[in-house]
Amino acid sequence: GDSFKRNSRSVRQIDTFFSKKPKLGSDNRQNESSISTSVPNSDHRNNLAIDIPCTNTLSASKSEQKNDSHINFDYSSDIGCFIESKSIDNSSKANLLEKHWMPPINYEFPFCVVTKNGKQTKKYAQRSHLNKFHWLVLSHKDQGLYCKYCALFASGSGGGVQTNTPLKRLVKQPLKAFDDLLGEKGSLLTHQRNKYHQMSVEAGKCFLVTYHNPDLNVANQVCKQRMAQVKENRDRLQPIVSTIVLCGRQNIPLRGHRDDGKIILNVDKNEQNSVVANQEGNFRAPLRFRIESGDSNLRQHLEVANSNATYISKTVQNELIDTCKDLIQEAILARVKEAKLFSLIFDETTDISHTEQLSLSIRYFYNGVIKEDFLTFCDAYEMIHFEDARAERRLTGVELSRIVEDLCFKFDIDLAWCVGIGTDSCSVMASETKGALHELSKKATNAKRCPCNNHILNNSLAKSSKVSACRNASATMRKVVAFANASTKRHKVFEEELEGMALQGICETRWVERHDGHLQFQGYNLVKICNALHRITTWEDSKTASDAQCLRHVLCSSEFIIASTSSIDLKRATDAMKDTIFLLKQKRTNSDVVFQQLFSESKEISEQLDVEIRLPRIVPRQKHRENNQPGQTAEEYFRKSIYIPLLDSIIADLEERLSPEVLSLFNLGVFLPKTVYSEVDLVAVREAVKNYTELLHRPHISTVLSEFQLWVTKWKREVESGNKVPEFLPQVIEQCDTDLYPNINVLLQILATLPVSAATAERSFSTLRRLKTWLRSNMGEERLTGLALLNIHKNIAVNVDDIITRFGKTKQRRLNFVI
Numbered sequence: 001g002d003s004f005k006r007n008s009r010s011v012r013q014i015d016t017f018f019s020k021k022p023k024l025g026s027d028n029r030q031n032e033s034s035i036s037t038s039v040p041n042s043d044h045r046n047n048l049a050i051d052i053p054c055t056n057t058l059s060a061s062k063s064e065q066k067n068d069s070h071i072n073f074d075y076s077s078d079i080g081c082f083i084e085s086k087s088i089d090n091s092s093k094a095n096l097l098e099k100h101w102m103p104p105i106n107y108e109f110p111f112c113v114v115t116k117n118g119k120q121t122k123k124y125a126q127r128s129h130l131n132k133f134h135w136l137v138l139s140h141k142d143q144g145l146y147c148k149y150c151a152l153f154a155s156g157s158g159g160g161v162q163t164n165t166p167l168k169r170l171v172k173q174p175l176k177a178f179d180d181l182l183g184e185k186g187s188l189l190t191h192q193r194n195k196y197h198q199m200s201v202e203a204g205k206c207f208l209v210t211y212h213n214p215d216l217n218v219a220n221q222v223c224k225q226r227m228a229q230v231k232e233n234r235d236r237l238q239p240i241v242s243t244i245v246l247c248g249r250q251n252i253p254l255r256g257h258r259d260d261g262k263i264i265l266n267v268d269k270n271e272q273n274s275v276v277a278n279q280e281g282n283f284r285a286p287l288r289f290r291i292e293s294g295d296s297n298l299r300q301h302l303e304v305a306n307s308n309a310t311y312i313s314k315t316v317q318n319e320l321i322d323t324c325k326d327l328i329q330e331a332i333l334a335r336v337k338e339a340k341l342f343s344l345i346f347d348e349t350t351d352i353s354h355t356e357q358l359s360l361s362i363r364y365f366y367n368g369v370i371k372e373d374f375l376t377f378c379d380a381y382e383m384i385h386f387e388d389a390r391a392e393r394r395l396t397g398v399e400l401s402r403i404v405e406d407l408c409f410k411f412d413i414d415l416a417w418c419v420g421i422g423t424d425s426c427s428v429m430a431s432e433t434k435g436a437l438h439e440l441s442k443k444a445t446n447a448k449r450c451p452c453n454n455h456i457l458n459n460s461l462a463k464s465s466k467v468s469a470c471r472n473a474s475a476t477m478r479k480v481v482a483f484a485n486a487s488t489k490r491h492k493v494f495e496e497e498l499e500g501m502a503l504q505g506i507c508e509t510r511w512v513e514r515h516d517g518h519l520q521f522q523g524y525n526l527v528k529i530c531n532a533l534h535r536i537t538t539w540e541d542s543k544t545a546s547d548a549q550c551l552r553h554v555l556c557s558s559e560f561i562i563a564s565t566s567s568i569d570l571k572r573a574t575d576a577m578k579d580t581i582f583l584l585k586q587k588r589t590n591s592d593v594v595f596q597q598l599f600s601e602s603k604e605i606s607e608q609l610d611v612e613i614r615l616p617r618i619v620p621r622q623k624h625r626e627n628n629q630p631g632q633t634a635e636e637y638f639r640k641s642i643y644i645p646l647l648d649s650i651i652a653d654l655e656e657r658l659s660p661e662v663l664s665l666f667n668l669g670v671f672l673p674k675t676v677y678s679e680v681d682l683v684a685v686r687e688a689v690k691n692y693t694e695l696l697h698r699p700h701i702s703t704v705l706s707e708f709q710l711w712v713t714k715w716k717r718e719v720e721s722g723n724k725v726p727e728f729l730p731q732v733i734e735q736c737d738t739d740l741y742p743n744i745n746v747l748l749q750i751l752a753t754l755p756v757s758a759a760t761a762e763r764s765f766s767t768l769r770r771l772k773t774w775l776r777s778n779m780g781e782e783r784l785t786g787l788a789l790l791n792i793h794k795n796i797a798v799n800v801d802d803i804i805t806r807f808g809k810t811k812q813r814r815l816n817f818v819i
Helices: 057-070 090-098 127-132 148-153 185-195 195-212 220-222 225-248 284-292 294-302 313-340 397-410 436-438 451-464 470-484 488-497 512-518 524-536 543-554 558-573 577-589 591-610 634-657 661-671 679-691 702-721 729-734 742-755 761-769 781-792 800-810
Strands: 032-039 049-053 111-116 118-125 135-137 144-147 156-158 344-350 356-366 368-380 418-423 448-451
Touching: 057 742, 090 148, 090 195, 090 800, 111 418, 118 448, 127 135, 144 148, 225 284, 225 294, 225 313, 225 451, 225 781, 225 800, 284 294, 284 418, 313 356, 313 451, 313 781, 313 800, 344 397, 344 761, 356 397, 356 742, 356 761, 368 397, 368 488, 368 761, 397 436, 418 436, 470 488, 470 524, 470 543, 488 524, 488 800, 524 591, 543 781, 577 591, 577 634, 634 761, 661 679, 661 742, 679 702, 702 742, 761 781
Parallel strands: 344 418, 418 448
Antiparallel strands: 032 049, 111 118, 135 144, 344 356, 356 368
């Protein structure tokens, strides 16, 4: 009866076992309201389809939009971009198999929403899946999983019991149902057991072997004639590549006014002075010189090659330079990965074409040597993603941090191993709220802020301009240097008085150069400079004589003599920041004694200049000028109005710049060789363990303290035995046994890796100015980076054969350069 009838709601309708066919012209992913996921069995006895309501596509698209907002995605390494391609070149196949795109740190993985018992649950693809199955990759473009071997080498069919079912999931289509991936009957293990998968893996490995060793290819072993032709083609290209490398190493511009077309080898005497013959660039001229010197291979190549296969065009130049760039960058990155620990150094500047260039360099410890290598230039504004094209384009600290993060992602640099970030101290970089350092440290959690110490000292010296006497003295020095170098005649007079020495400019950015520029106006040099100005005052040129008289009058003033003498205080303590502040505070406390010596030196100089050091006019009612200082003598007046305010200003500025966070970086020096230790040293050890817990082998504090005590005992024994204690950090690391002192070895490597200054970035800007001149202002970013790498990294060998091999594999060439 009715008691035996089944509830109509519990009976599943047959149409629920099938998905609706999408309409033509519509996006399947957007119309899917559910995904049918098969639970396969290894013996194929059961083939049960389970309907899983899933909003995978919608969530994936949102995730993709969120990830795309801060990832500069490289499509050349995502297999999802090649699924629809009918043919894939060998270079792309090898790149997908060996260097497939990997999700960066904090990447939001795609997920599907599974409804079970009326409750929705998110099922994510995870990084552990990619680590467990070596053949599994995630496509950022398709927001799904692929088998990289099957996607490239599996045929169109091979699934099912009859092995004639078209291959779809993980092969031609991404796997987006992440709820049943693991387990014996999971999608991943089931796919791994398939015969077509095993054959595809074998085919992929054989492909990589023959790709890297073309001689093992059976077709090449049979075809000896093809091998001979390839060798001849490589001999043709070799002088062209060598010429490009030579020009890049020596920073010789390649392009000329007329660099198109074939090189005219046989030029008549009447045509030697023609426009075509004389306006070729520095690239074609060495090629012609090689031919004249007897390079028969190059001559034959240019004579018989078709006009579209000479390989001397500007396009080929860019491709070969780009190949050199890739080889040099790969060599640097291979060292960095072997070293593991590294620091980032970056800065930005504007070049001759008004392009905002960001320079990225990397510091690491490799084979007993501390290295700082320039890595790349990039157009900062091109890397920024602006939602509104009409909005104001601002290069903020947040944008700079995203650019650096994108570059690290592009070069496959894991920010988890970054221990330091070096920049200058401008607000865009160092702001505590939105600075580039603050934003980047969110991703590089182990990295410490390492401000450029040279910039700190230089900015502190520049900050002394708050004292008007010092500000005026520095401005006068610049005017004297500019006046002396304005003409050859004036320069000659100063050179004679200074006994062959020329006045140097006062650098705005470099501490040492700025300090040396001030030192040349001290002591007896000031007398010589005044004598040179006195000689110029007698010239017939009234304007020049008048300017010289004005400058000489300022140099002979009492305030200038005192101000130029007192600046010597900063020079004695540039080696240690704490000692610098301590020394300046000592001089501030003992200002009476210290300034007495400086004042006596100033009096000697003033006597040679026939100038009397005397008090300026003092108005008792003035309240806002430094000359309203009560004093009985000139010495006391200048000590209170110039010397003490200058010291107070510099001490306050240095204490602000050298915060406890910055000074704590120097605590790692406690691990340098010593024979005794104190409680202060133990506190520094605990602080180091706290800061770098994630990078240590056994980060327990008691373990590291015991290791430190054993380390001190070792050096005490070495000293007692009369052995020499190493003076330099690389030598200390070399003598630190990784088995006995694993944590101290890591901490010493961190100390060696932390950047001291941003000088490498500044030097790369010097190379940029030499490369991108006014005549070469239209140079592209890839060409600029390639030429900069060739010019800077002359110690990194670039093999011509490797360049030709990489060049031949990038795409199909008219001539075969690889077997």
